[in-house]
Structures are given as structure tokens and as C-alpha cells.
Amino acid sequence: MVQEYKEKAILVGCQLPHIEDERFTFLMEELASLTHTANGEVLAEVVQKRDRIDNATYIGKGKLEELKALEEELEPSLFIFNDELSPSQVRNISAHLDAKIIDRTQLILDIFAGRAKSREGKLQVELAQLEYLLPRLGGQGAQLSRLGGGIGTRGPGETKLESDRRHINRRIDELKRQFEQVKRHRERYRERRKRNQVFQIALVGYTNAGKSTIFNRLTSEETLEENLLFATLDPTTRKVKLPTGFQSLITDTVGFIQHLPTTLVAAFRSTLEEVAEADLLIHVVDSSHPDCDQHERTVRKLLESLEASSIPEIVVYNKRDASPRDFVRLSPKNSIHISAYKEEDLRLLLQTVESVIRTEMNPYDLLIQADQGRMISQLKTETIVTNLEFDEQEDVYRLKGYALETHPIFTQQER
Incomplete structure (x- = not known):
């Protein structure tokens, strides 16, 4: 060898x-x-x-x-x-x-x-x-x-x-031209997802915090997992199913780092816009790292520079099994402490995600004819269904749940 x-x-x-x-x-x-x-x-x-x-x-x-x-x-x-x-x-x-x-x-x-x-x-x-x-x-x-x-x-x-x-300047100009084409393609892709009423989640965090591990466990995907800085560079987007069946898209993004070169922030702006366009951020922090507080602050500062600090956020303190006993969360509100390798912790994460998403939605109460099975199935994946009952006398299903304000069902019923 x-x-x-x-x-x-x-x-x-x-x-x-x-x-x-x-x-x-x-x-x-x-x-x-x-x-x-x-x-x-x-x-x-x-x-x-x-x-x-x-x-x-x-x-x-x-x-x-x-x-x-x-x-x-x-x-x-x-x-x-x-x-x-x-x-x-x-x-x-x-x-x-x-x-x-x-x-x-x-x-x-x-x-x-x-x-x-x-x-x-x-x-x-x-x-x-x-x-x-x-x-x-x-x-x-x-x-x-x-x-x-x-x-x-x-x-x-x-x-x-x-x-x-x-020669260098010519190459820079050529790269910028090519990059504009790629950027437009990414923007069209994002617009299509928005039109399709897809809820978008972005995994953000300091490099090597465990984002790819969480991404792989939630999506059964196989992105690179290594104990190296910047193991993930190209963003990957996949579907994730929440406990009630609601489906959303989750994106694994490049890790942040202290003193990230300004040239890189500028060059990767279109990729980082995946973060700014998200409906929910899952901010992963390595709770076993002795400098994790500073890592969390670094990510917050970069989120501010991307104008993404107002997006709803769940702070996930990862690597619980390796963190010190006296570990104290910097952000106690809307945060959980987990190990990405434990099934019960992943279930807790999905439940937390779903409860936060629900606060961003509007409630609905619908009666649907028994022969509209396709519509019921669609609502289970596009909305959070909290109650489903069949009324035998009326031959209808009653659905209660939560949906995004822009979902078509709100144009079909009186609020």
C-alpha cells in the first residue's frame, strides 16, 4: 500500500x-x-x-x-x-x-x-x-x-x-460570467420550490459540528461524514418526513469558521443564499468542543451578514455523549441537547422541528368527501394533520391541522 x-x-x-x-x-x-x-x-x-x-x-x-x-x-x-x-x-x-x-x-x-x-x-x-x-x-x-x-x-x-x-483578470471576468449563469439556475430552482409550497429547512453551524451526520440520519442519505473540517462543501438538498407525515426539504450547507475569508463569503454568496431563503434554520453546535460558545457566536455573526438572523431557529447542541457534565447552553430557548447517533434523540429533533413549524402555520378545519382520498393523502404530506376522523352518517372525513398561509386550502374555505 x-x-x-x-x-x-x-x-x-x-x-x-x-x-x-x-x-x-x-x-x-x-x-x-x-x-x-x-x-x-x-x-x-x-x-x-x-x-x-x-x-x-x-x-x-x-x-x-x-x-x-x-x-x-x-x-x-x-x-x-x-x-x-x-x-x-x-x-x-x-x-x-x-x-x-x-x-x-x-x-x-x-x-x-x-x-x-x-x-x-x-x-x-x-x-x-x-x-x-x-x-x-x-x-x-x-x-x-x-x-x-x-x-x-x-x-x-x-x-x-x-x-x-x-490573464488573471480575464479569467476572473470569465468565471464571473459562468457563475452568473449557475446563479440564475439556482435562483430558478429556489423559485420553483417556493411555488410548490415546499417548506425549506437549512442545517447551519460551525464546521465539524455534525451537520452531515444529522442530515444523513434524517434523510437516509450518504453525504460525506468525516472528522475533518469542511467535510461538506457543496450543499445537498433532500426530502425529510416529520412525525405526522408532513414533508419538507432539508439542505446540508458548508460549515462556518472563525475568520472565514471574505473572498470565500463573497464567492459562496449564492450557495449561502440557501440559508437566507430557508423557512427554518437548524443551528448545530458541537457541545463537546471547549470553545463551542465562540463557535455559536461566529455562526450568529455570519447569519447576520447573510440577513438570515430573523429566520426561526432551533439550536441543536450535538455530541451530547461526549460533552462535559457541566455543559451549559448558550441559547437555552428553543434548543435541544442530543446525540445524532441515538434514535430517540433524532425523534425528539423531528418533533421539535414540527412544533416550531406549526407556530409558523395557520390552523384549518376541513370536511372532505370520502371519495377524495388523493386530497387527504396530499394534505398529510403538505400540511401538519393533527386530527383525522370519519363521519359515517355524513360520509365525510374531518381533518384538522396546520398549513402555511399560502397553501391553496385557505382559498377554498372561509377563514
């Missing part, structure tokens, strides 16, 4: 006064997880406490010398910095070190490039990478041609990085 080659990396972080020790530790651990997801091996971490970031080299001269000594000792193939570096910082650091220099943003972009499977996903990633790399061409070209690819160079590839700016 051929062993997969892992690039060796040294991680570099700078702790500013407003970042607490524990929080900084979590950020560096997350950087190590991102490196692992990109198939890298962490050799060492170098951190420094500073009042502010050095404009020229990110870290101080003494730490730069320390990195040089570590490079000679450990022979890494790259250094990964925990913040977004400016083009001049990359050039100045590269003048002191031989290994490749990439930052947190470039690492995340690289992971997305490796994970994108759909045409839309690939277009979005390439567009984000090119827009990020365009101002950095001057400092990166020689460095990348010397080292020949690897982490931070997937996607558009080194040949594009060495091309002139006009």
Missing part, C-alpha cells in the same frame, strides 16, 4: 492583548486541524505575544531568527501563519526563509479547492483563490515555481500564478 505524502508544516501565531490565552490556544488548535484536513503534518508551533502585528514581518525579528533556526533543524516544506498576511509581509518573510509561506486564508482556500465537487463549487473556489492571489503575484511567483505546488497551490495552479495580471 502506497503511503500518502504529507507536507511538513510549522505553524506560526501572534497573540494580541485582546485575545485571551485559552481562546488563542483554541485558534492555534484549529489551525492545526485545518493543516491536517489539507493533508499536512505539523512539526512545531511558534507563537509570540505582541502589542500589535509587525507591519513588515508579522512577528518580531527575534522570532523570525527562531523560525530560520527551526527551518534548518526540521526542514519543513512550508510555514503556515494564523492570520491573513499582506503581500509585503509575505515578501519580507520569504526573504528570510526558504520554505513556502502561506496564511490561514490561503489554507482554507486550499481545502475548499480540494473539496469542491460540483461545477458551482469549483467556480466559486477558483474565483475566490484568484481574487485573493491577484495582489500577491509579485511575491509568490518565484517561490511557487521553486517549490512546485503542494498545500496552498491547489485549484488554479502555479501556472496561473506566474501569468501576468491581465
